[in-house]
Each structure stands twice: as C-alpha cells, then as structure tokens.
Amino acid sequence: MTTSKQGTGCPDISVVVPVFNAACHLLATLRTVQQQTFSNWELIAVDDGSTDASADLLAEQARSDSRIRVLRQSNAGVSIARNRGVSACRAPLIAFLDADDLWHPDKLLAHVERHRVDVGMGVSFARVEFLTPAGRATGLVASHPKQPLRPADLLCENPTTTTSNWVLRREVFEAVGGFVEGMSYSEDLEWLLRVACDGRWRIEPIDRVLTYYRTSTGGLSSSLEKMEQGWLRLIGEARRYAPELVEAHFAAAQAVHLRYLTRRSLRLRGDPAQGVDFLVRALRSDAPRLLREPRRTAPTALAVLGRLLVHRARGLLPSPFSSAPLPHAEPPTRPSAVSRPDLPAPLVSVVMPLYNSAATVRASLESVLAQTYPNLEILVVDDGSTDDGPALCRSYDDLRLRIVQQKNRGLAGARNTGIRECCGSIVAFLDSDDLWLPEKIERHVEHLLTRPEVGVSYSCSAFIDAAGQPLGIFQTPALHHITPELILCRNPISNGSCVVLRREVLDGIRFEANLYGTPESYWFDDSFRQSEDIECWIRIALQTRWQIEGIGEALTLYRVTSGGLSANIEKQFASWQRVLDKTATYAPDFIARHGRRARGYQLRYLARRAIQERQPRVGVRLAHQAIATYPRLLLEEPFRTLITLAAGYLGLLLPAFLYSLLERFMMRVTGAMQRLRIGARARRLPDGRSGNGA
Template sequence: MVVPVFNAAPHLLATLRTVQQQTLSNWELIAVDDGSTDASASLVAELAQSDHRIRLVRQANAGVSIARNRGVAACRAPLIAFLDADDLWHPDKLLAHLERHQADGDLGVSFARVEFLTPAGRPTGLVASHPQLPLRPPDLLCENPTTTTSNWVLRREVFEAVGGFLEGLSYSEDLEWLLRVICDGRWRIEPIDRVLTYYRTSAGGLSSSLEKMEEGWLRLIGEARRYAPELVAAHFAAAQAVHLRYLARRSLRLRGDPAQGVDFMVRALQSDLPRLLREPHRTSPTALAVLGRLLIHRARAPLASPAPPTPFIHADGPTRPDAVSRPDFPATLVSVVMPLYNSAATVRASLESVMAQTYTNLEILVVDDGSTDEGVALCRSTEDPRLRIVQQKNRGLAGARNTGIRESSGSFVAFLDSDDLWLPEKIQRHVDHLCAHPEVGVSYSCSAFIDGAGKSLGIYQTPALHHITPDLILCRNPISNGSCVVLRRQVLDGIRFEANLYGTTESYWFDDSFRQSEDIECWIRIALQTSWQIEGIGEALTLYRVSSGGLSANIEKQFASWQRVLDKTATYAPDFIARHGRRARGYQLRYLARRAIQERQPRVGVRLVHQSIGTYPRQLLEEPFRTLITLAAGYLGVLLPASLHSLLERVMMRVIGAMQRLRIDASARRHPDSRASKGA
C-alpha cells in the first residue's frame, strides 16, 4: 500500500496503526514523505525499525500525485491500496478487498463505503452514499462516487496499463485516473457494500481548497476531452451542476464562507436545473441550507453590499489622483474615446469619471458627432491638458468611435459612452490585466446598472470571463456593452479595413453602416479573424446607464440590426453562421423578451420568448433557469395588476442583484490575478 505524507504528524501514527491492526498481515507499506517540515518522516522511520513491512521513501515536495506514483513504483505486490495520512481503515479492509479481487479476475478497482470522522477523529455517523452497481463513465464526471483514494484497492496491471496520476494535479486527480480506467474498457470498478474506510474532515484552508477543487475538476474535464470528447460533450452541463452542488454541500460541512456556498449553488442551478431537480432530496436541502446560512451570517454581522461609488459626479468635481501607473513597467499611454451626441445631461459626469482615474497616463478624445445641445460647451469648460475635442458631421456611434481611433495614439484604447461612468480604478485594472497576460488582446469588466439619475439599481452584468469563443460572443455577447472594454491597438490593426464612405478613403474598425449592434459585429470579427484572446475581469468597474428611450429601447430595430450582424458574418464565415445562427437567434429573442418586459411591454415579451423557444428549443435544456424565469416574468406582467407586478419586480431585482454581487465577489476570489496587481 502507498501512504503519501506531508506534514501529517498529528494523525500519522493513528493512521499507520490501523494498517498494523489489519486481519490480513501479508502486506507492505510504502510511506512517501513529500518534503514534510514537521516530524512526519521521523515518525515513519522510527516505526519502520520495529516493523519490516514499512518502508520510508523521501522526496522534495512535489504534490500528492507524484508521491503516489513514486510509491507505486516502489511496491512489489499485485494489489495496491492507497491511504491518506489522516484517514483510518477498518481491520477487515484489506482482507475484504483481497477476497473480492480473488473472486473476480476482471475487477480492476474495488471500493467500499466510507464513514466521515470529525477533525478530531470521532465518528459522525454519516456514511457516504455510492452506487451499488459498477461505475459508468458519466459517474466520474460529477462528484467522486468512491469518496477518497483511501477507499481503493486496485490491480497493479491496471495502474501500469493506464499510467499514474497526472503530475501537478492535486484535486480531482483521483477522478481523472478512474475515468481513464473505465474509458479503457478492460476493467470494471465496483463497490463493496460495507464501511471499510473512515475519512477525516478538515477545516483547514477552506476557501482556497474549495476553489482549487473546482480548478482541479476543470482540469479533469480538459483532460477528458482529449480521450473522451463525446462523453464530455454529452454530460458536461449535468456534471458541472452536480459538482458545484457538491462544493456547496462541502462548504456547509466544512463551515466555509457562506457567500461562497451560495455562489456554488447558484451556478449549479444555472448549469443544469432539470438534472438537479431529479434529485430534490439533495438539491433542495443544499440550496436552502447555503442560503439560510448566508442570511443568518448577514443577520449576525451585517455587511453592506458595496454600492458603486460615484464621488466623481458631485458638483464640486473629482479629487484628482496623484499616483500614476505601476512602478514595474513603463507607463503605457491609454487613449479614451468618448463619442458624444446630445448628451449634455450626462457627459460632464462621464468625463469626470475618466479624469478621476487612478491611472493618469491618458489621452481623452471626445468625438462630437454633430450634437445640437450644450454637451460640447460643457466639455470645453473642462480644464485638463489630456482632453481633446474632435467634431464631425453625424455618423453614428460606430463612426464616432472610428474617428476617435484615427485620432488616437495610445497603445491601449478604451471606449466610454457619454452617459456611462467608470470607477476610478477601471483603467489601472485593465492595464494590469493586459500587461500580465500578453496573449489577451481585449479586456473587459463586469458592469453595474445605474438609472437616469446615476443611482445604483443594485443589479449587474455578470458575463462569462474566460474561454471566450466566437460562438459565445454571437449567442451571449459576454462583453455586454462598449463602455466596459479596453483593448490593444494591435487588435484594431488586425481588423482594420479601408473604404470610401464619405468622399475619401479612410480606415475603419467598427462598421459605420451599423447604427446598433456595431460593437458585437466588431467583437465577432476580432474573435474570428485574429488570434488574440478575449478575457474579462471579475469586477464591476463600469456603471452602465439604463434609460427608457433611445436606440436600446427600440426592440424591433435592435433585432433587425442584430440580424444584419449574422448576414454580414455569413459573408466571410458561412459555416460558422450555419452552425450557430439558429441558436444565436433564439438567445437574442429571449434577451429582447426580457428588455420588452423591463420596458413594461409584457405582451410583447411573452410573444418574443415563445418565438425564442420556437427558434431554438434546446435553450430549455441549456439554460432552463433563465428561459423559464423570462417566460414567467412575461406572464406575470400580463396577469398581475401593475402595482403588484412592480412590487414583485422590485423584490426579484433585489434578490437577483444580491446573487450577482456574490458571483462577482466569488469570481474575484477565484481569479485574483485579474484584479489589482502587486503594484496597483
């Protein structure tokens, strides 16, 4: 048997004594000390002097996978068992497994039931459930049906045939190895229906451990895609839902961060709601428990959800920062392009939010697109040497952005609409992100919604941040709005085209012929025609103003403009649109249905959501939660009195906003490198 050891002195002797107490006495034990800094190695060495069956192998710290692999290499027996240095065995453990393998030559791995112990080693009476039938490949994509490697006994020939544990993988390495065995097809993995292993829970390093468990699971999925792509494609959503539910349940058992447990559970429900509803005895108690624990925690120690700070919109003006950029790289010029068209009511606040940036190496280009109000005069009254105003006849938002790009000289380019706002650290975060990740060409952030007066609505745009693909942009547009983006000039160089639209040949990046959806059309071209990665920052750094008028409120024109995106993309990527166009139309219609409901047009919303489902029915399987919520919201808007519907809407917005805030906070914890760097 193999026992990986790392700083396990408090429990190690108790673990090894359960091996010495086995009714089967013909065994060998290889304890692999993985660079412990406590007394673990000396305890094993002392015990080995009195028991020749125990051997100690030492190595520099390399992780549990390498330790197990090295232990197997040192073993001589035809059957191999693993035992973690803080778990315990029943006296009949080895004998029961040996008899099972002797009776069945095709059995590759056997496992038994597991009882949980407290950190002090006392029985809890809780026994892990597991299948009573041989394991199937989908069983190993979700949560570990064997609970722990301390529960296995396997044939040496199996280990030699499929290879060892993946080096560098410390979480889900056991699932990944079992999946390789079962996908090989030569051996079965079957249970023994009795408790033979005792698993010690630990409260150490909770948040980081749970996050690393999720990262390990994602690596498992990445490996599985190499040798079982069809399996992953068919079961990923369900597997992710079950795994996230498991992490939520584990956060309860280990008493981790309450917000983290809620985040796991919310994402589980979003991943595959029907799959979780088939197990209400697990899903409902877990969901209620994590939410209840969070509410109790908040009641005992109230924590105000951080509202987007807006000190820069006061009449006295912003406090100008003294700090400049990070000290560990030269200050990079960032060009801020702000299109302006009849936005006198909001442009001063937008401009002041740029001037209040903690990153000060900026050039600020306000492109007046033929305004007829006082917006330009307000900009001229601003005293800032970094500000330049460019005026042109009206060309639309795309045309104004293009003019700003032509006039700019920065290595990075950011866009801000003249009614949106930035938090003071916005540009610094994106500069840090782009400098830390040279493969990323487009960096974007989450956004918080504000009303026409600049007051927080308490809800957020919380899009996907990583693994952004062209089809994800087409179907879900994670970039969300143009004011949240900072990109490299090299990216723009990669999509530039020449045209004569106004009497002379000019360079273009956005398509001037679009009056809506010009941003998503541009993002799709970047994703399809360049090799730059697109990646988000898990912080709400942009304040996106929601208004009931203007372009974004005209639903019919918005869909027609969006359809033009598909038509244009089909001219240079027809196969891409053939594969993803129908799905994209379905999701776009659902989005417009939500917009209609928000604009107090519930009957239009109901019509659009039915049209959405008819266009792409699979959304009920892919995103059942969002689809059914949209449908329910539309019907409630039709059936309920306006006052009651408004009250229900306000309550739901508060709940949704709280959940979104939790997701943003959890994302920042999972990806700390996308936040402020060491020099910020």
C-alpha cells in the same frame, strides 16, 4: 528610356510583398504596383499565415493579373517571408514593398534606369514621405543622405527608412545571404550593414520622393524596448563579421539610436519618463557625439524634458524624488503590474462619442479625469451635437483632453474617428452617459500587461438609472474561454463602455472604405447604427489570434434609460440579423453551425428587455419565438428561459402595483446574488489563482 512592355519574357524586376493580416491596406498597395509606368515586373506576395481576408484578396488579384504570384506559409515572421519571396524571384533586380506602404508611379522606372547605367550600385533607395495611418500625405519627408552609405552609417539608424524603399541586385542578396531569421526589429538595418561591410557594391541614394511610408499609432510604445533589443541583436550579429567597426563606433551608435527612441516616444505621447530615460542613457553613452548635432539633439531634449515638466506640473506623474502615491489614488493594497519598474506605462486613449448628451456628459468626463491611472489622453468626438454638450467639454482645462468635431456619423462613426485620432497603444471606449469607477483603467492596464496573450479586456457592469442612482443589479458575464460562438450567442462583453483593448487588436481588423467621399480606415462598421459593437467583437474573435478575457469587478456603471424600446424591437433584431448576414460572408460555416442557436438567445434577450420596459405582451411573444427558433434553450438554460416566460405572463396577469412590488423584490434578490458572485470573482486573478486581483 521607354517603358518596358508586359509579356516580353523574363521580368526586369521582382517585387516581394510580405503579407500578414493586411487586408485593410493590401489592395491599395497592390494597386500602387499595378499603376507603375514601368510594367515589366512580377510580384511575389508571401502570405505569412494571415487570419483576415488577405489570402482571398491575394487570390483574387492573382487571378486578374498574371504578373502576381502568391506563396503561402504558416506565420513565421517578416524575415522568413521576405527570404522565401526572394527565392521565388526570376528577375535580376528585386524590390521589397510592405503590405501597407505605397509607391510613386515612377518608382520602378527610376530605380531600373539607375541600375542599368551603374553596375557597381548594389542597392538603391529614394526619399520617403510619411503618410498618416489613414494614408493621407503629411508633407513630412525623411532626412536623406547625399553620399553612398558607409558601414558606420548603418550602426545606429536606418538612413533608408524602410525596406519598401529598396531596389537591389539579386546577386547582392545571394552573395551576402538573406535576412536573419527570428529578427523582427533592425533586421533590415543588419542586412544593409552586411552589404556595406562586404565592400563590393555601393548603397546609393536617389534624391527624389518615390516611397510613401504609412505610420501607425498603435502598438509602438509597447515596442520601444523591443526595438532596442532588436538593435542590440544587430550589434551582436555585426560583432561576428565586423568586430573592429563595432569596437570603434559602438558608443556613438548607441547614443544616436537612443536619441532616435526618444523621438519615437515623443511621437507616441507615451510615458515622458521613458523618453527621458532614453535621452539620459544616450548622453551617458556618447554626449560629444550628440552635441555635434545640436539641430537634432537640442529640440529632442527640450521636447522630452518640457513634456515631463508639464505632466509633473499638472500632477499627472509622481516626482522621481518622491515616493508619494499617484494623485487622487489611495496607496495600493496589493502589488500592481502598472507600477512595476520593468514594465512601461503605456498611453491609454479614451474615446468618448458625444451626441446631444449635455445632461450626462459632465459626469462621464469627470469619471475619466478621476482615474487613478494617469497616462491618459481623452478624445471627445462631437458627432454633430446640437445641444450644449461640446461646450461643457470645452470648459475643462486639462491638457489630456481633445475635442474632435464631425458631421453626424453615428456611434460607430464617432468611435472610428476617435481611433484615427488617438495615439495610445491601449484604447478604451466610454459612452457619454455611462461612468467608470476611478480604478477602471488601472485594473485593465494591469490585466493587459500581465496577460500578454489577452488583446481585449472587459469588466462587469453595474446598472444605474437615468439619474445616475444604482439599481442594485449587475451584468456578470462569463470572463474566460471567450469563443466566437459565445460572443454571437451571449455577448459577454455586454456594452461598449466596459471594453479596454490593445491598439494592435484594432489594427488586425482594420479595413479601408470610401463612405464619405474620401478613403479612410475603419474598425467598427459605420453602416451599423445598432449592434456595431458585437459585430466588431465577432470579427476580432474570428479574424485575430488575440484572447478576449474579462475582469471580475463591476468597474463600469451602465446607464439604463426607459422608453421607446418596444417601437424599436424590430429594428434591433433586424440590425442584429445584419451581423449574422455580414459574418456569413467571411465565415459561412460558423454561421451555419451557430446561427439558429444565436437567434434563439437574441430573441430571449429582447424578450427580457421588453418585459423590463413594461411591454409584457411583446416579451411573451418574443420568448415563445425564441423557444420555437431554438428549442434547446429549455435544456441549456432552463431557469433563465422559464423565468423570462414567467415574468412576461405575470406582467400580463397581475395588477401593475403588485407586479412592481414583485419586480423590486426579485431585483433585490438578484442583485444580492450578483454581488456575491462579483465578490468571489474579484478575489481571483485572471489565471484562476486566489488573491485580490482583478
């Protein structure tokens, strides 16, 4: 068969692509369609209320390729998006493609040829190879049936793996109806089950790898329960049109589905107890069914039980036969959401960039190992160190610790590498000279579990000196109602070591680039060597719907080092100005409204830093520049602005010893006031209720 030519009238096949905040992978996905050897296709992209750059990318592609059409709707979920895309199709064949998956160049040609010669085949699907989150081939190919699918095959697992693997006749979709609206899990399996139960068409395999499925390490561990709920919804739907099928196969189907969830929990390195629970329930449902497949059941059981025993042996989890508290943790003085039996204990990935920090990394790493929250993995990213820091890290014998080495890419590049490698549904960052209090992660996990609308959780910070001794002063930023404007002007998140966030948040701002010779996923912008954190927080605030909220406890110890700042003032301000310039490319109105105010606040911040570094002349100049840039500083924050000016002039006029005495006195007064403020905040829960919560 020769390749069809573009422009022959009605397309032979319509490709439906639902899109929601997929800008980081979208171009690669669209390109994989444009590179098909079969060219007589149309593509209907349904933008499901994206808040990132997806809409602009789709519009640009539609302008350059007449075969691409774009539909837009408020966010309604993938099922409604696919249904709407099908309603706009013109071709007799339909293919689905998720916005982060890829196809072999012969994908459409192979399917079209099969459907042309076999009119009884209603749905065809090929073999699927798994990709890493960065899009690299893993060599792992999903198991693949040899025969047409039967209804019973579709009650437990999806033999087709993903809708990106399907090509179907439009008449089939019209006959059985669309995807069930409101279903976010197992909606594809339920649709296939309807086709199989109808009986008029076959669902046939093609024994060739034609689809590439991008896996994701983020968000799935917190979704395992939702996946089970979605499967139960499928069973409920099936009872309406195939009650006898459900009655005959429910126990076996449930056993296989729970075994599948057990394997998913292993891949995610989540709470081992959760995986054991899935496995025990699977055996209770239908042990003979599982034992008939020893090559799948036995390795799954050994892996999940072995992982649980390893964790117990290392004291990372309490025994189910004991009510003893967690290792290194005092008995809790208040109810903790982390220990609630109805909430899973998510895996937290701690990413620690390391570059020539041998003097401080041991203390930083030990502050992570001493955390009261046990379900951690620790990724130390050696960013081309030339000192003994990496060797010090390797000296720790802890299964939770991994060391990743790379050529120097800077702080942003090291964090990005850690994100690529991590497996947790929650990610925390710790610089290799800062420290955490032992309850740091436990407090943040509790915060995120009890506040599902919050995506980014951060804490107050206490300052320590180069030797690790407390300075008695704190960062006490705003904790609630964090807007993009507030981040731009005041950056309440303060420092990268105080942040703990959901992996789903990072996936919402992920983008693809080729900076080092290979296309990779990025979250922080590697081109920034300073201000990379605030640039990332602003993108989160502007491009996602997640709330950002703080905890009123000083859980992070932020190390202050002296020297070198005055020489870098211009570089710091230039790097911060780049944040404004980049933000203006995707949010010009936002920068037009708030850019001048933000420059004033940033100049005042740099003035205070210069004064702290015993550079009062630089500080006074910057303070005046801040007021000239944004005169309303004197109205909005008169006390802080005038104190900055006064400190600068006193530094110029007073003898050094007298100024030092005055500075120490003011630090003690400021620290006492800050401790009172932190104490008051710590007695309130995030929603404003009084109590001992964070």
